[in-house]
Amino acid sequence: MRRFAELLDRLSLTASRKAKLVLLRDYLRSTPDPDRGWALAALTGDLTFSAAKPAMIRKAAEARVDPVLFGWSYDYVGDLAETVALIWPSDPDHRPNREPSLGEVVDALQGAGRQEAPRLIEGWLNALEPKGRWALLKLVTGGLRVGVSARLARTATAMMRPDAVSAPPTPEGGEQAAVLPPVDVADIEEVWHGLSAPYGDLFAWLEGRGERPSAEASGRFRPVMLATALDEATDMPRLDPTDFVAEWKWDGVRVQAVREGGVTRLYSRTGDDISAAFPDVIQALAFEGAVDGELLVVRDGAVAPFGDLQQRLNRKTASARLMQDYPAAILAYDLLAEGEQDVRALPLTERLERLERLVAEHTGDRLALSPLLTHATWDDLAALRADPPVGAAAEGLMLKRRDSAYVAGRPKGPWFKWKRDPHVIDAVLMYAQRGHGKRSGFYSDYTFGVWTEEGALTPVGKAYFGFTDEELKQIDKFVRDHTTDRFGPVRAVRAERDFGLVLEIAFEGLQRSTRHKSGVAMRFPRVSRIRWDKPAREADTLETVLDLLDAIERGGGRVSAGEKA
Known part of the structure; x- marks a missing residue:
C-alpha cells in the first residue's frame, strides 16, 4: 500500500497534466504485478467493493474518538478519508509486522462479505501510517479525487512502453535490442473492453513479453473522435466553409451505440458502459454495427432541453415511470462499423450515406438521423449559430470536413465545434x-x-x-x-x-x-x-x-x- 499511497498523494498535490502523466508512467513501469494493475483499475473506475461503505467507516472512527470531535474535524477537513486517516488512534503495541500490499487488500475485500469487511478495514487502518490509511479509504470507497480521469490513466499506460527491450543473444554471442513501436492511447482504448483487471496481458504486450490483446471483442467501445474549438480570427480566413458539412451541436450526451454478435451496449464518450440506465434505448436498437451520436430526450419528434435528460443521468437503473416521462433516443451523426466492416477509414460523406441507409431501415423512434444544415458561406453558418430553430436543445454548430476519416483523439483540422456564446x-x-x-x-x-x-x-x-x-x-x-x-x-x-x-x-x-x-x-x-x-x-x-x-x-x-x- 505504501507505493500506492505515495502515488495518490503526489497526484493530489500535482496540478500539471504532464507531471501527472510522468508520475503514473513511472509508477506503472516500476511497480510489479498485480499491484500496478489494481492501481490502474482503481484510477479508471473499474474497481469497486460492494462490502465497504462510507457509513461503516465513519461508524468505526466514531467508536474510537469522540463523535462530536469527529464531526467538527470532518466539517473542517471536508473529506471523510482524510479525516479518518488523521484522527484514527495509533496503537504501536498492536501494529502488525508489515503493511499489506495493494494486491492483498484487493484480494481480501473482493472475497469479503458485509460482516467481514469492517474487521479487515479496521485491521489495516491499525497497520498503516496516516498517508496509507488515506489511500486505503480512498480505494475502498471509490472516491479517489486525485485529478486523474480514466483517459489520462490510459494515456499514461500507453507511455509506459520502453523504447527497447533486451532480445536473445545473437549467434556471435552479443546481445541485440528489439525496438518497440510507440503505443498511442487510442491503441489502449481499442483493446480496453476486452481486458480485465489486473491487466497482466496488457502489461505483457506493452513490455514486449506478449502479443497485443485482441481488439475484436463483440460490443466493444471504439475510441471517439473529438472536435477542436473554431477560432474565428484564425480559422475562418483560411477555411472554405463548403468543404465542411454542418450540423447542430446537440445539448445532450455523446454516446456510442454498439450491437454486434448478440451484444448490445451503450457507451459514454469516455467508454463507460451506461446500458443499464437506458434499457428502453438498448432494447429498441436493431442494427448491426456501431453508431456515434447524441443521447437526448425526444417526445413526438421534439428534442427536449438538457434538463429533461438530466433526470435520467447518473442512475444505475431506470424505472418504468422515468422511461415514460423522459423517453430517451439517439440522434446519430456518424457510423463506425457496419455489420462486421470497420468503416472509420472511409470519408465522412460515404459514412453518412451508409448511416442514412441504416437509420432509414431501422424501425421505432429510438434512433433518428441528425439533420445536416444547408449553408454556403460563413455568414450562413453564423446566422444559424446565433438563432438555431432548435433553441435550448442545441448549443451551437459542428463543422466536419467532408473527406475526413474517423480518427481517435482530437486531431487539429478535420472537425470543429462552434458553440454559442454563454x-x-x-x-x-x-x-x-x-x-x-x-x-x-x-x-x-x-x-x-x-x-x-x-x-x-x-x-x-x-x-x-x-x-x-x-x-x-x-x-x-x-x-x-x-x-x-x-x-x-x-x-x-x-x-x-x-x-x-x-x-x-x-x-x-x-x-x-x-x-x-x-x-x-x-x-x-x-x-x-x-x-x-x-x-x-x-x-x-x-x-x-x-x-x-x-x-x-x-x-x-x-x-x-x-x-x-
Missing part, C-alpha cells in the same frame, strides 16, 4: 460553503441570487469554479468578514440593496424547476467575473431571468429521421 447575468452572493480536498480551508461554493419585485433576493444557482486561486482568496475573505449567520458548514453572507458582492455568472442554459424557489435552474453556471465595481442594487432581477427563459423556450424545434434542414 448567457451572462449579474447576481449577488448570498451563501458560501467550504469546499473539499485542497479547498477545504476556503469558502469556495457560492449560492447567488437576483432581485424579486418585492426587493428581496431569491437564489437562482450555485457555482464553485471559474475563478483563479487569488480570486478565491479574495472571495473567501469577503465571506469571513461579512458573515451574518451560520448553518452548519454554510455561512450566510451580508447581501442588501446597498451592500453585497456582485458576481458575473455565465451559464449554458435555463430550465423551469419546481424544486427551486425562484422557479428556474441553471445549466453549468460558473463565475466569469467578480464585479467589485458594481453596487448590489444593480444586479439583475428575476423578471430578467424569466424573460430569458421564455426566449429560450420560444426557440423550440422538431427533428425526425432523415429530415434535412
Whole structure:
C-alpha cells in the first residue's frame, strides 16, 4: 500500500497534466504485478467493493474518538478519508509486522462479505501510517479525487512502453535490442473492453513479453473522435466553409451505440458502459454495427432541453415511470462499423450515406438521423449559430470536413465545434460553503441570487469554479468578514440593496424547476467575473431571468429521421 499511497498523494498535490502523466508512467513501469494493475483499475473506475461503505467507516472512527470531535474535524477537513486517516488512534503495541500490499487488500475485500469487511478495514487502518490509511479509504470507497480521469490513466499506460527491450543473444554471442513501436492511447482504448483487471496481458504486450490483446471483442467501445474549438480570427480566413458539412451541436450526451454478435451496449464518450440506465434505448436498437451520436430526450419528434435528460443521468437503473416521462433516443451523426466492416477509414460523406441507409431501415423512434444544415458561406453558418430553430436543445454548430476519416483523439483540422456564446447575468452572493480536498480551508461554493419585485433576493444557482486561486482568496475573505449567520458548514453572507458582492455568472442554459424557489435552474453556471465595481442594487432581477427563459423556450424545434434542414 505504501507505493500506492505515495502515488495518490503526489497526484493530489500535482496540478500539471504532464507531471501527472510522468508520475503514473513511472509508477506503472516500476511497480510489479498485480499491484500496478489494481492501481490502474482503481484510477479508471473499474474497481469497486460492494462490502465497504462510507457509513461503516465513519461508524468505526466514531467508536474510537469522540463523535462530536469527529464531526467538527470532518466539517473542517471536508473529506471523510482524510479525516479518518488523521484522527484514527495509533496503537504501536498492536501494529502488525508489515503493511499489506495493494494486491492483498484487493484480494481480501473482493472475497469479503458485509460482516467481514469492517474487521479487515479496521485491521489495516491499525497497520498503516496516516498517508496509507488515506489511500486505503480512498480505494475502498471509490472516491479517489486525485485529478486523474480514466483517459489520462490510459494515456499514461500507453507511455509506459520502453523504447527497447533486451532480445536473445545473437549467434556471435552479443546481445541485440528489439525496438518497440510507440503505443498511442487510442491503441489502449481499442483493446480496453476486452481486458480485465489486473491487466497482466496488457502489461505483457506493452513490455514486449506478449502479443497485443485482441481488439475484436463483440460490443466493444471504439475510441471517439473529438472536435477542436473554431477560432474565428484564425480559422475562418483560411477555411472554405463548403468543404465542411454542418450540423447542430446537440445539448445532450455523446454516446456510442454498439450491437454486434448478440451484444448490445451503450457507451459514454469516455467508454463507460451506461446500458443499464437506458434499457428502453438498448432494447429498441436493431442494427448491426456501431453508431456515434447524441443521447437526448425526444417526445413526438421534439428534442427536449438538457434538463429533461438530466433526470435520467447518473442512475444505475431506470424505472418504468422515468422511461415514460423522459423517453430517451439517439440522434446519430456518424457510423463506425457496419455489420462486421470497420468503416472509420472511409470519408465522412460515404459514412453518412451508409448511416442514412441504416437509420432509414431501422424501425421505432429510438434512433433518428441528425439533420445536416444547408449553408454556403460563413455568414450562413453564423446566422444559424446565433438563432438555431432548435433553441435550448442545441448549443451551437459542428463543422466536419467532408473527406475526413474517423480518427481517435482530437486531431487539429478535420472537425470543429462552434458553440454559442454563454448567457451572462449579474447576481449577488448570498451563501458560501467550504469546499473539499485542497479547498477545504476556503469558502469556495457560492449560492447567488437576483432581485424579486418585492426587493428581496431569491437564489437562482450555485457555482464553485471559474475563478483563479487569488480570486478565491479574495472571495473567501469577503465571506469571513461579512458573515451574518451560520448553518452548519454554510455561512450566510451580508447581501442588501446597498451592500453585497456582485458576481458575473455565465451559464449554458435555463430550465423551469419546481424544486427551486425562484422557479428556474441553471445549466453549468460558473463565475466569469467578480464585479467589485458594481453596487448590489444593480444586479439583475428575476423578471430578467424569466424573460430569458421564455426566449429560450420560444426557440423550440422538431427533428425526425432523415429530415434535412
